[in-house]
Amino acid sequence: MSSSPPSRGRPRDPRSHEAIVGAVNELLAEVGYAATSIGAVAARAGVGKDTVYRRWRGKPELVFEAVFTTTDLAPTPDTGTLAGDLTALLQGLVDEFEAPAAAAALPGLLADFAADPVLRTRIRDHFLAPSKQRLAAVFERAAERGEIGSDTPVDLVLDTLAGAVFFHIGLVGESPDPQLAGRLAAVIAKGIEIR
Amino acid sequence: MSSSPPSRGRPRDPRSHEAIVGAVNELLAEVGYAATSIGAVAARAGVGKDTVYRRWRGKPELVFEAVFTTTDLAPTPDTGTLAGDLTALLQGLVDEFEAPAAAAALPGLLADFAADPVLRTRIRDHFLAPSKQRLAAVFERAAERGEIGSDTPVDLVLDTLAGAVFFHIGLVGESPDPQLAGRLAAVIAKGIEIR
Numbered sequence: 001m002s003s004s005p006p007s008r009g010r011p012r013d014p015r016s017h018e019a020i021v022g023a024v025n026e027l028l029a030e031v032g033y034a035a036t037s038i039g040a041v042a043a044r045a046g047v048g049k050d051t052v053y054r055r056w057r058g059k060p061e062l063v064f065e066a067v068f069t070t071t072d073l074a075p076t077p078d079t080g081t082l083a084g085d086l087t088a089l090l091q092g093l094v095d096e097f098e099a100p101a102a103a104a105a106l107p108g109l110l111a112d113f114a115a116d117p118v119l120r121t122r123i124r125d126h127f128l129a130p131s132k133q134r135l136a137a138v139f140e141r142a143a144e145r146g147e148i149g150s151d152t153p154v155d156l157v158l159d160t161l162a163g164a165v166f167f168h169i170g171l172v173g174e175s176p177d178p179q180l181a182g183r184l185a186a187v188i189a190k191g192i193e194i195r
Numbered sequence: 196m197s198s199s200p201p202s203r204g205r206p207r208d209p210r211s212h213e214a215i216v217g218a219v220n221e222l223l224a225e226v227g228y229a230a231t232s233i234g235a236v237a238a239r240a241g242v243g244k245d246t247v248y249r250r251w252r253g254k255p256e257l258v259f260e261a262v263f264t265t266t267d268l269a270p271t272p273d274t275g276t277l278a279g280d281l282t283a284l285l286q287g288l289v290d291e292f293e294a295p296a297a298a299a300a301l302p303g304l305l306a307d308f309a310a311d312p313v314l315r316t317r318i319r320d321h322f323l324a325p326s327k328q329r330l331a332a333v334f335e336r337a338a339e340r341g342e343i344g345s346d347t348p349v350d351l352v353l354d355t356l357a358g359a360v361f362f363h364i365g366l367v368g369e370s371p372d373p374q375l376a377g378r379l380a381a382v383i384a385k386g387i388e389i390r
Binding site (some may be wrong): 103105106108109111113114115117120123124128153156157159160162163164165166167168171172173180182183186187188189190191192 | 235263298301302303305306308309310317321331333348351352353355357358359361362363366367368369375378379381382383384385386387
């Protein structure tokens with residue numbers, strides 16, 4: 001399929017975006033991470049490779065966004081309490097990690113991160129940025145309610161929440177404890193609350 | 196080097212054990228995980244391959260023990276407070292993850308775990324068992340002091356601590372925050388304390 005020349009002003013086609021993201025998730029489940037190349041994704045999505053490269057710098061960025069940012073698209077939780085908001089955020093993370101595409105993507109992504117120091121430097125600012133923004137918004141509301149101090153360390157808590165979910169589901173791969181999000185949220189909320 | 200026939204009654208030679216563990220750590224730093232085969236380890240350690248297989252079921256078990264159980268050999272911390280004990284446990288984890296061999300081993304280990312469901316079922320009972328015992332001992336003393344309830348969830352907290360350290364150091368690979376162990380311990384201790 002021929003591609004149009006890149007243009008900053010031209011709006012992105014949301015259908016292409018959806019087709020590409022869908023193709024990534026399908027291929028991951030069908031053939032695994034290694035075989036889910038940019039070329040295979042483009043072919044499955046019915047777009048040119050440069051259409052993919054226009055939006056994503058490379059395979060790790062594409063796969064990460066397709067698999068691990070679905071929760072970031074949902075509205076930031078606002079349940080009225082810190083524990084409630086953290087539970088909702090965590091449940092979103094749990095759902096992401098339990099998706100079949102995640103199991104296929106995780107080891108390959110980790111290997112790519114490990115092998116590429118430049119990619120690693122972008123983890124905080126690019127890959128984790130949407131999650132950090134959501135958690136920061138939750139903390140802002142919790143601080144306004146007086147539940148936590150305004151200096152509560154967002155990065156530390158984000159690492160802890162994501163790390164705990166990764167460890168429990170992504171690594172150990174145990175059958176999902178339906179209470180995991182709530183139990184972990186309760187411990188972390190109590191750990192950072194000031195009242 | 197010829198090897199003696201396996202015998203349950205014969206005591207393990209600690210020098211062989213040390214030589215093998217040392218060989219694993221050297222090779223990981225020198226040639227990476229993939230090239231650190233059982234054969235290469237045996238040759239470097241000056242033992243037969245079956246000497247290695249007598250002690251470890253396979254490469255993941257060997258590498259994990261050589262790299263990620265150094266802290267389990269230290270005495271279980273007993274500082275007098277839960278936060279102090281958790282800080283010491285976490286600092287041990289941080290030191291393990293910051294070792295050069297860990298950076299080399301982690302992606303390969305994760306890939307091997309992901310590819311082998313049988314290996315995954317052994318994570319809780321075999322790989323994480325020493326760490327869990329140490330944390331359980333810390334919780335027992337904390338419960339005796341009335342700091343926490345006797346039903347505090349060990350697996351959940353272990354996953355959270357290990358996951359947080361893995362995420363912060365093993366994944367994002369940021370320059371070590373010397374306060375990480377203490378800050379994380381403070382949050383978790385406060386999260387599970389009952390007084």
